Amino acid sequence: MKKPIVEIKNLKKVIGDKTIIHGISMDVYPGEVFGFLGPNGAGKTTTIRMMVGLMGITEGEVLINGFSIQKSFEEAISHVGGIIENPEMYKFLSGYDNLLQYARMLPVPVKKDRIDEIVKLVGLEKRIHEKVKGYSLGMRQRLGLAQALLHSPKLLILDEPTNGLDPAGIREIRTYIRKIALEEGIAVFVSSHMLSEMQLMCDRIGIIQDGRLVSVETVGDFVGTKVSTAIEIEPLEKAREFIGRTFPEMNPVVKGNQLFVSAAREKVPALVQALAGEEYAIYQVSSGSSTLEEKFLEMTEGN
Numbered sequence: 001m002k003k004p005i006v007e008i009k010n011l012k013k014v015i016g017d018k019t020i021i022h023g024i025s026m027d028v029y030p031g032e033v034f035g036f037l038g039p040n041g042a043g044k045t046t047t048i049r050m051m052v053g054l055m056g057i058t059e060g061e062v063l064i065n066g067f068s069i070q071k072s073f074e075e076a077i078s079h080v081g082g083i084i085e086n087p088e089m090y091k092f093l094s095g096y097d098n099l100l101q102y103a104r105m106l107p108v109p110v111k112k113d114r115i116d117e118i119v120k121l122v123g124l125e126k127r128i129h130e131k132v133k134g135y136s137l138g139m140r141q142r143l144g145l146a147q148a149l150l151h152s153p154k155l156l157i158l159d160e161p162t163n164g165l166d167p168a169g170i171r172e173i174r175t176y177i178r179k180i181a182l183e184e185g186i187a188v189f190v191s192s193h194m195l196s197e198m199q200l201m202c203d204r205i206g207i208i209q210d211g212r213l214v215s216v217e218t219v220g221d222f223v224g225t226k227v228s229t230a231i232e233i234e235p236l237e238k239a240r241e242f243i244g245r246t247f248p249e250m251n252p253v254v255k256g257n258q259l260f261v262s263a264a265r266e267k268v269p270a271l272v273q274a275l276a277g278e279e280y281a282i283y284q285v286s287s288g289s290s291t292l293e294e295k296f297l298e299m300t301e302g303n
């Protein structure tokens, strides 16, 4: 097992008499895109601000590449690249000159080769010598990503990176974020309040609700999670036998006047089709939610 880049241990934040973060723990590994998902006000920004030393930690600790953000701030932060708010850019300079300016401010020298490599990684090679004022918002975000990657960090932290982008811009950023994790082999920590976006971009998702981490799951487990489906059908016992023969993994059980099966959501239509082909009378088919989806819906209701 790889060593985690980020180790968050029982992290707590109290402001005045209000506990905002109630002791959360999670690890993030190299090469993965970790989604930090929660509705507005759940505590994402507060957690991120503590992770990068912008806000004091009440209790617990954050280690980055093994260094404590509180006790060894300089060492720990040297491994972090991030866009917490909108990246500052000089609109009347080219993208390339912005990167040069930024590179000059870094404590470690950045080679020209590295700049070229990063420009290519974020797909700006054709437009990098044009003035930033002519860039679309998506291109500016990509230039922001390039800036954050110049010093070859081991961890990239992005707070709501798709805010304000149109669907094409969102797809673009998503593609580059995945590419960065893969090609640079770094951990990418992304916060968002959109489940659909996180599903497409992340390897694992941690859900935060009211300052508590309620679940951490791989996206594969989430998508493939089995749901319970109730089928009102006649004749009931015959249908159970038929499913037992054709889809034994669905474990059909009769309860009352309903038949219950347990299957991945995408398998349900095939089952219904097979039953219809056998001329059973199907009155109703209703699938429940998978646990992660249920949790997320519960917590976003009313938001």
Ligand SMILES: Nc1ncnc2c1ncn2[C@@H]1O[C@H](COP(=O)(O)OP(=O)(O)OP(=O)(O)O)[C@@H](O)[C@H]1O
Binding pocket: 015, 018, 020, 038, 039, 040, 041, 042, 043, 044, 045, 046, 047, 193
């Ligand atoms: N300085 C502060 N003093 C008191 N309460 C605060 C302070 N900062 C944040 N909070 C509260 O802490 C909770 C978490 O806020 P936070 O900004 O971390 O949430 P978030 O998940 O990032 O939400 P959003 O997506 O809206 O940015 C909110 O209820 C907020 O009102």
